[in-house]
Amino acid sequence: xxxxxxxxxxxxxxxxxxxxxxxxxxxxxxxxxxxxxxxxxxxxxxxxxxxxxxxxxxxxxxxxxxxxxxxxxxxxxxxxxxxxxxxxxxxxxxxxxxxxxxxxxxxxxxxxxxxxxxxxxxxxxxxxxxxxxxxxxxxxxxxxxxxxxxxxxxxxxxxxxxxxxxxxxxxxxxxxxxxxxxxxxxxxxxxxxxxxxxxxxxxxxxxxxxxxxxxxxxxxxxxxxxxxxxxxxxxxxxxxxxxxxxxxxxxxxxxxxxxxxxxxxxxxxxxxxxxxxxxxxxxxxxxxxxxxxxxxxxxxxxxxxxxxxxxxxxxxxxxxxxxxxxxxxxxxxxxxxxxxxxxxxxxxxxxxxxxxxxxxxxxxxxxxxxxxxxxxxxxxxxxxxxxxxxx
Numbered sequence: 125x126x127x128x129x130x131x132x133x134x135x136x137x138x139x140x141x142x143x144x145x146x147x148x149x150x151x152x153x154x155x156x157x158x159x160x161x162x163x164x165x166x167x168x169x170x171x172x173x174x175x176x177x178x179x180x181x182x183x184x185x186x187x188x189x190x191x192x193x194x195x196x197x198x199x200x201x202x203x204x205x206x207x208x209x210x211x212x213x214x215x216x217x218x219x220x221x222x223x224x225x226x227x228x229x230x231x232x233x234x235x236x237x238x239x240x241x242x243x244x245x246x247x248x249x250x251x252x253x254x255x256x257x258x259x260x261x262x263x264x265x266x267x268x269x270x271x272x273x274x275x276x277x278x279x280x281x282x283x284x285x286x287x288x289x290x291x292x293x294x295x296x297x298x299x300x301x302x303x304x305x306x307x308x309x310x311x312x313x314x315x316x317x318x319x320x321x322x323x324x325x326x327x328x329x330x331x332x333x334x335x336x337x338x339x340x341x342x343x344x345x346x347x348x349x350x351x352x353x354x355x356x357x358x359x360x361x362x363x364x365x366x367x368x369x370x371x372x373x374x375x376x377x378x379x380x381x382x383x384x385x386x387x388x389x390x391x392x393x394x395x396x397x398x399x400x401x402x403x404x405x406x407x408x409x410x411x412x413x414x415x416x417x418x419x420x421x422x423x424x425x426x427x428x429x430x431x432x433x434x435x436x437x438x439x440x441x442x443x444x445x446x447x448x449x450x451x452x453x454x455x456x457x458x459x460x461x462x463x464x465x466x467x468x469x470x471x472x473x474x475x476x477x478x479x480x481x482x483x484x485x486x487x488x489x490x491x492x493x494x495x496x497x498x499x500x501x502x503x504x505x506x507x508x509x510x511x512x513x514x515x
Contacts, residue, residue: 141172161213194208364405366402368398368433387425389426389427391428398435399435399512404490419445420447427448432444435512436509439511442508443507449504461480487510491511492511
């Protein structure tokens with residue numbers, strides 16, 4: 125059988141044994157112990173011992189339904205018998221005399237009237253059957269693996285079709301809003317009769333609106349590009365010493381126009397002595413923007429959004445974003461971090477359901493955790509952790 129070690133003892137022996145091992149350091153010693161013991165026990169009866177590494181021949185291990193190694197299997201004469209565990213030598217001491225007796229009493233034993241040619245033929249048939257069964261198992265496993273790949277590719281194609289369909293719908297709204305703001309500014313500049321109505325305050329408001337909508341488009345494109353790479357794509361994380369307090373305040377400032385437009389109360393609680401973290405600045409900024417933008421979006425006008433950071437342990441810093449929105453149903457608190465998952469209430473809103481999945485990938489790439497605590501109709505707390513920078 126392909127992949128087996130060279131047989132130990134006589135190849136034409138009536139007693140044929142398979143010893144299954146793994147790559148643990150103790151395996152070599154176990155082989156020697158079992159071999160020495162078999163040589164001690166064999167007496168007048170020769171044996172053949174084949175040593176098989178389960179890492180190289182997993183299909184044979186599956187064929188014999190092994191659950192542990194080392195395992196010693198008697199494949200001839202029939203019936204087949206398996207000895208496994210740490211006390212194989214003790215079991216051999218019990219079974220060896222019985223195996224000798226079975227060989228002596230067998231009509232196929234060379235010392236009786238049995239036919240040697242028939243015996244050799246049966247041995248070959250037994251080995252051929254084992255090899256054939258192992259190959260069937262190997263092919264079945266390969267078919268299963270290919271079916272999994274097919275299902276994954278089909279799911280990716282459906283997902284990307286879904287993204288394209290949403291792209292046509294969701295990008296239209298911010299693009300239209302930005303276009304209207306720019307066109308209004310253009311008309312006020314080109315037509316003198318309208319120029320009087322273009323006060324500095326109105327001009328500033330239109331510019332901010334256009335800027336906000338362009339940022340929304342940019343975020344959608346970023347999420348789409350991340351999703352198009354697939355969940356298995358490796359994130360390019362370049363961690364370095366990072367002042368998390370400064371980054372949080374920078375992101376809050378970039379979103380100020382959004383929560384001011386909804387007259388929301390935005391507070392920060394970030395200690396001055398918060399230790400610096402070891403993280404990729406641009407990736408963590410993406411997490412903060414996604415979580416804060418969601419908090420603003422789901423918090424009603426006049427509501428409250430908070431960002432809190434604390435030195436959770438000597439190894440981790442925790443950031444929490446709190447909102448006073450509708451909350452997350454208990455049964456969906458794990459699912460919301462899955463690619464393209466969206467709550468029923470959100471399916472008519474802009475977005476792809478990609479932001480939280482991307483956040484989870486980024487935080488896990490930093491060996492951190494991300495989770496949500498929520499009470500229906502009383503808001504949500506999204507938490508994530510990052511490693512403390514060690515000098």
